[in-house]
Amino acid sequence: MEIQNISIDEISPYENNPRINEDAVEGTAESIKEFGWQQPIVVDKNNVVIVGHTRLKAAKELKLKEVPVLVADKLTDQQVKAYRLADNKTGDMAIWDNKKLLDELDGIEDDIFTGFTESDTFDDTFDETDSEFLDEDKSAFYKLNFETESEDLFNKVQKFIEDNGGEIK
Incomplete structure (x- = not known):
């Protein structure tokens, strides 16, 4: 697994992203400022975001030029679609003690x-x-x-x- 820094301008959000994440952008930006990048944005072979839409928006808000990216180029189109959904949904399944x-x-x-x-x-x-x-x-x-x-x-x-x-x- 190779993480690389690429220009934020080379990354495209997935246009049909069903997750509405505007309310999370400010908090995500604060998290990036506090802890740095601990989780890369995952993109497909065309640099379209699979997971990390909120991190991408936060990076733009912070006016960053580059972001860490993992290219998931071994996933099929079906796996990309499923991963995009599963990554967000599995977090919804957890509850807090x-x-x-x-x-x-x-x-x-x-x-x-x-x-x-x-x-x-x-x-x-x-x-x-x-x-x-x-x-x-x-x-x-x-x-x-x-x-x-x-x-x-x-x-x-x-x-x-x-x-x-x-x-x-």
């Missing part, structure tokens, strides 16, 4: 970028035994996909979930 997350965040200085804010985690004083919504199986997690065109309804559902120890992703 909020107690461990809070422990990790407590050990990091405030001026180091993590991408998390106070509102990203529920209060560490939340006592799971006090919640009428949790049963005996503390290892169970529930995931809810919710769509509405009503901002008022969304805000009410969000408040209810957060008030009861849940989190919105």
Whole structure:
């Protein structure tokens, strides 16, 4: 696996990228500034992005001239399409253990970028035994996909979930 630095102008985003990532660009740029490039952009043999669209946008925002790239030239067209989707989807499948997350965040200085804010985690004083919504199986997690065109309804559902120890992703 060979990573090479190439001109940002030689890389093209995939025009049919189904991932809407505008809200993640600023945080990704902060991460690149804080930690440098730790993960290259993956492109196909024509320098079209397979994975790393947000990193590419962040690099442009940072006015970088070159970025680290891995050319995945051994993948078939079908594999490229599938990898492009799988790379993003597999991250959506993970959930956070909020107690461990809070422990990790407590050990990091405030001026180091993590991408998390106070509102990203529920209060560490939340006592799971006090919640009428949790049963005996503390290892169970529930995931809810919710769509509405009503901002008022969304805000009410969000408040209810957060008030009861849940989190919105």
